Amino acid sequence: xxxxxxxxxxxxxGKTTTCGLIIRNIIEANKGTVLALDADPNSNLNExxxxxxxxxxxxxxxxxxxxxxxxxxxxxKDQFVEMNVHQALSEGKGFDLLAMGRGDGPGxxxxxxxxxxxxxxMLQGNYGFIVMDNEAGMEHLSRKTxxxxxxxxxxxxxSPRGILTASRIRDLSVELDINAGETxxxxxxxxxxxxxxxxxxxxxxxxxxxxxINNDPDIFDMDLEGKSVFDIPGDSSSLAQVRxxxxxxxx
Ligand SMILES: Nc1ncnc2c1ncn2[C@@H]1O[C@H](COP(=O)(O)OP(=O)(O)OP(=O)(O)O)[C@@H](O)[C@H]1O
Ligand SMILES: [Mg+2]
Numbered sequence: 001x002x003x004x005x006x007x008x009x010x011x012x013x014g015k016t017t018t019c020g021l022i023i024r025n026i027i028e029a030n031k032g033t034v035l036a037l038d039a040d041p042n043s044n045l046n047e048x049x050x051x052x053x054x055x056x057x058x059x060x061x062x063x064x065x066x067x068x069x070x071x072x073x074x075x076x077k078d079q080f081v082e083m084n085v086h087q088a089l090s091e092g093k094g095f096d097l098l099a100m101g102r103g104d105g106p107g108x109x110x111x112x113x114x115x116x117x118x119x120x121x122m123l124q125g126n127y128g129f130i131v132m133d134n135e136a137g138m139e140h141l142s143r144k145t146x147x148x149x150x151x152x153x154x155x156x157x158x159s160p161r162g163i164l165t166a167s168r169i170r171d172l173s174v175e176l177d178i179n180a181g182e183t184x185x186x187x188x189x190x191x192x193x194x195x196x197x198x199x200x201x202x203x204x205x206x207x208x209x210x211x212x213i214n215n216d217p218d219i220f221d222m223d224l225e226g227k228s229v230f231d232i233p234g235d236s237s238s239l240a241q242v243r244x245x246x247x248x249x250x251x
Contacts, residue, residue, distance in 0.1 A: 003150050009166060018186070021229055046099065051228075057116045062103050148178075150182070153210065213241045
């Protein structure tokens with residue numbers, strides 16, 4: 001099985017952007033094939049990666065609900081899953097993307113969630129790396145969508161509240177025993193050096209700081225122009241900082 005990296009953190013701290021930067025670095029260094037997982041029901045990892053999404057697990061789930069009554073006895077739910085797994089994948093250069101999405105109707109995401117987990121299990125052996133973007137907050141932990149990962153990277157903005165949320169996410173991941181090999185904190189959107197008071201806060205909360213990513217004007221431009229991480233200049237600071245972070249992880 002490939003190396004699995006999951007990102008977590010509060011809203012808007014840079015999870016999806018960092019996911020994209022990790023994926024670009026892995027591909028450009030020819031480290032191996034990548035399965036990108038978008039576990040945010042409000043999918044947008046595809047935009048950061050510059051590709052269109054074929055279908056989402058949520059859409060396949062809706063399709064199943066509509067067609068199930070017409071399927072003859074021979075086709076069971078599990079077979080349906082297997083039959084549709086390739087339809088759910090979107091292809092990029094050097095990576096595939098699987099997006100969870102959400103169903104149309106009311107109700108909870110449980111089924112789409114379970115289907116997503118099943119697809120991940122089926123697919124993950126085919127890739128060198130699995131990089132998972134998550135929705136803000138902790139629900140992906142309590143649902144165990146994020147489980148059995150080599151690296152759980154919790155992202156925070158440079159604020160005490162961000163670090164507090166990060167420590168709560170770390171605590172919950174331990175409490176729920178999601179089976180994360182190593183858990184790190186990554187400070188993103190930092191202006192200049194990290195404030196010494198924040199560094200102290202990080203230490204006091206027992207978080208292990210993996211590194212920092214500065215506020216990068218190239219990311220700002222990418223966002224405004226609706227471009228992807230593959231469009232930012234090769235010498236962008238954020239790209240280089242993520243490369244160093246991957247080195248720290250021995251990737
Ligand atoms: N290193 C960076 N430098 C400058 N801007 C950044 C950086 N990282 C992220 N951003 C910007 O911050 C905003 C939020 O980023 P992003 O969507 O990656 O966060 P997120 O944690 O995935 O958000 P959500 O919780 O909504 O999923 C975007 O406008 C993005 O362009
Ligand atoms: Mg996001």
